[in-house]
Amino acid sequence: MNYTLQHIISTLDIKNQENFPDFNVDNISIDSRSLQNNSGTLFFALKGNNHDGHQFIEQLIKKGVAFFVVEYIPNHLKNKAHFIVVKNTLKALQKTAIYYRNLFQFPTIGITGSNGKTIVKEWLNFLLSPNFNIVRSPKSYNSQVGVPLSIFGINENHNLGIFEAGISQKGEMEKLQEIIQPTIGVFTHLSSAHDESFANLDEKIKEKTALFKKCEVVLLEKNAEVEKYISSPIITWSFDNNKADYFLSKNTKSNKLTEIEITGKNLDFKVSIPFNDEASIKNATTCIIAMLYLKYEIKDIQERIQQLYPIELRLQAKKGINNCLLIDDSYSSDYQSLQIALDFLEQQKLHSKKTIILSDVFQGGLPLNELYQKVASAIQNNKIDRVIAIGETISGYLNELPNVISFPNTNDFLKQFNLNSFENETILIKGARNFYFDEIVVVLEEKNHETVLEINLDALSHNLNFYKSKLSPKTKIMVMVKAFGYGNGGYEIAKLLEHNNVDYLGVAFADEGISLRKAGIKIPIMVLNPENSSFHAMIAYDLEPEIYSLTGLEAFLKVAKQQNITSYPIHLKVDTGMHRLGFESHELPELKKLLKNNNFIEVKSVFSHLAASDDITFKEFTELQFNRFEKFYNELISVLQKKPIRHILNTSGIFNYPHYQMEMARLGIGLYGAGNSDNENKNLQNVSTLKSIISQIRTVENGESIGYSRKYLVKEKMKVATIPIGYADGIRRGWGNGVGYILIHNQKAPILGNICMDMLMVDVTSINCNPGDEVIIFGEQLTVNEIAEKTNTISYEILTGISQRVKRVFYKN
Numbered sequence: 001m002n003y004t005l006q007h008i009i010s011t012l013d014i015k016n017q018e019n020f021p022d023f024n025v026d027n028i029s030i031d032s033r034s035l036q037n038n039s040g041t042l043f044f045a046l047k048g049n050n051h052d053g054h055q056f057i058e059q060l061i062k063k064g065v066a067f068f069v070v071e072y073i074p075n076h077l078k079n080k081a082h083f084i085v086v087k088n089t090l091k092a093l094q095k096t097a098i099y100y101r102n103l104f105q106f107p108t109i110g111i112t113g114s115n116g117k118t119i120v121k122e123w124l125n126f127l128l129s130p131n132f133n134i135v136r137s138p139k140s141y142n143s144q145v146g147v148p149l150s151i152f153g154i155n156e157n158h159n160l161g162i163f164e165a166g167i168s169q170k171g172e173m174e175k176l177q178e179i180i181q182p183t184i185g186v187f188t189h190l191s192s193a194h195d196e197s198f199a200n201l202d203e204k205i206k207e208k209t210a211l212f213k214k215c216e217v218v219l220l221e222k223n224a225e226v227e228k229y230i231s232s233p234i235i236t237w238s239f240d241n242n243k244a245d246y247f248l249s250k251n252t253k254s255n256k257l258t259e260i261e262i263t264g265k266n267l268d269f270k271v272s273i274p275f276n277d278e279a280s281i282k283n284a285t286t287c288i289i290a291m292l293y294l295k296y297e298i299k300d301i302q303e304r305i306q307q308l309y310p311i312e313l314r315l316q317a318k319k320g321i322n323n324c325l326l327i328d329d330s331y332s333s334d335y336q337s338l339q340i341a342l343d344f345l346e347q348q349k350l351h352s353k354k355t356i357i358l359s360d361v362f363q364g365g366l367p368l369n370e371l372y373q374k375v376a377s378a379i380q381n382n383k384i385d386r387v388i389a390i391g392e393t394i395s396g397y398l399n400e401l402p403n404v405i406s407f408p409n410t411n412d413f414l415k416q417f418n419l420n421s422f423e424n425e426t427i428l429i430k431g432a433r434n435f436y437f438d439e440i441v442v443v444l445e446e447k448n449h450e451t452v453l454e455i456n457l458d459a460l461s462h463n464l465n466f467y468k469s470k471l472s473p474k475t476k477i478m479v480m481v482k483a484f485g486y487g488n489g490g491y492e493i494a495k496l497l498e499h500n501n502v503d504y505l506g507v508a509f510a511d512e513g514i515s516l517r518k519a520g521i522k523i524p525i526m527v528l529n530p531e532n533s534s535f536h537a538m539i540a541y542d543l544e545p546e547i548y549s550l551t552g553l554e555a556f557l558k559v560a561k562q563q564n565i566t567s568y569p570i571h572l573k574v575d576t577g578m579h580r581l582g583f584e585s586h587e588l589p590e591l592k593k594l595l596k597n598n599n600f601i602e603v604k605s606v607f608s609h610l611a612a613s614d615d616i617t618f619k620e621f622t623e624l625q626f627n628r629f630e631k632f633y634n635e636l637i638s639v640l641q642k643k644p645i646r647h648i649l650n651t652s653g654i655f656n657y658p659h660y661q662m663e664m665a666r667l668g669i670g671l672y673g674a675g676n677s678d679n680e681n682k683n684l685q686n687v688s689t690l691k692s693i694i695s696q697i698r699t700v701e702n703g704e705s706i707g708y709s710r711k712y713l714v715k716e717k718m719k720v721a722t723i724p725i726g727y728a729d730g731i732r733r734g735w736g737n738g739v740g741y742i743l744i745h746n747q748k749a750p751i752l753g754n755i756c757m758d759m760l761m762v763d764v765t766s767i768n769c770n771p772g773d774e775v776i777i778f779g780e781q782l783t784v785n786e787i788a789e790k791t792n793t794i795s796y797e798i799l800t801g802i803s804q805r806v807k808r809v810f811y812k813n
């Protein structure tokens, strides 16, 4: 659809009087990192609590973006691009979406509810796509920002839209209704969980159902509480209320299959659903009712529902064979989700070599040559080294690209391709469901035991932005990724931070810095404990040493002279009260002598470390440290040509003493979601979740004992589960013997007796569970901080203690 800037301008309340040249808008963007066509882009600078898009404008102008919708024009950029100034950029984005939506007339399914929105949307897309050209929200784009972005995916060939809408506060749904304009409403599920943003359940229902204001029909599970707020016609279903339009009964056939019988509206038929959990059965039922409403034949419904599959809601990076990194996106293949996956690939790539395994691409509407042209340019823009194209269609269209290998189907690829030739590369595996790319993932994945530490990269970005919001935008940020990113993962986290424009990384030892450089990290890295023997290597890898003693400085200067380098960046550490490392004031005269007129090095920063930033009862001492630091710095700079930047705050320092931020702050534990006080943690999201499974369950009789040294004596017959994780994985022994527990299906299972090296046993007498079920060792519900407190340690020790043999999996929602 062609639409121009002038069209958009006419819908906005614009504050400035500039005459804008017109251009065809190809692409609307809010994220400076994912841009495909820069000159055709209109960028909306959104302002969130912790994020301000205006900060990225300068960078975007350099990339060729010329048109911006902003709330203010950054001072030094006035004549460098065209700025459309509005009062509120989010509202402007929404208005633009409403304008765009109104260019199209076709039925649209609008989905809301507390859970299941994305699953129902993806399933409906799968079920209906043989008959419609569908446009849908990518991933879970259902927010005030996500919905407008989804709408811009519509083109003139679509004849059905499926969009999800999610809200977190009053007043939001009304906007989403205007943007989506659904004709068919779907209400998936109502959770009665208390929600702080709504006064009570009634208010929440009223708000959610505002999506259905103008629907021709709304489909939902029978529920009088919800129905009373819907004024449009409704069609209801129920497993227990026979007044519903469709009444259902279910019959579990096997552990993977449920048969349901549906009666109502003169119909009576059975459908097999390939799931047995309640949520999936209800989501599938919602889809069946939608198909009935769209007049599908019973036999088509029966056939297609049987092919439903579990949906992975997030992109995952997994360790692959031969040191490869796999990005698993093996259930959908459309242009929009391909772009999202390519962004993730760019962020996560461990190796410079990038491969994509791609199936035929399905995108309602676009003619194939146009579609594959877009796909080809996305692949080229992202500099993919090798494309493995699988499918009858795709191979015909991507021939023009260099480095394409094609196969007619997945089976042929698995049989003919030498899989062992994948080595040291990052591989994006992206295919539509019917290509069964999950089989490719299975063979390429490194085999490991069942324990994983999952790291939520979105939560990490959230936490970073929270601490940034405590600092002035001018203050630089160094993030500490020492000790393997506090146990969470080295390069994966460094990559994300680089992507988020942090200024510096901090590591403990030269080796850690070297491995980050080898993985392609380019931003400055400071090394806290450089050993004299590592100076040569540090210079070779562009790592900046912390210098904390006169002997260290002399040793570094010697190497610098030998290599005849100039202005090498170093950082001086001052001891102001921690008494660990650093220069003391009596060393100042000698230090000044060494630095004066010294061209081999450049003092980039001078810093110190607070001993008690987490405890405000030590406020006076902290102030003393700060004053000592200032004094030292002021004396030192008299001999320097350039003024080095200053920094003293760590995580708790940023939280408790932001007025000491100076020119940089050093963020550590808070990024990983485990800050030092409840007040701080309230603002953070959980990053790491340690999971395992149940290996075996047994009944143990009264009088027996459990585990080593007979530490737990059974007093009453009990059910005991064994979990394959122990102290060698980093679970502290102090967490055993009745102190600690794990979570199984959200219920507490106390740890029985001593924790073993590779296993532990828990009481599951009152928990309904089976071997193979997932268990949580720590995460959002059972936090690292809780474990730390009860085992007399700190979150830092628990996180960094998780053994390297535990597989790390990184994901984005």
Ligand SMILES: *Cc1c(COP(=O)(O)O)cnc(C)c1O
Residues within 6 Å of the ligand: 480, 482, 528, 609, 649, 650, 651, 652, 666, 667, 668, 669, 670
């Ligand atoms: C580890 C470290 C930090 C980060 O500390 P957190 O308490 O994790 O924020 C900051 N500065 C130095 C010198 C460190 O060693």
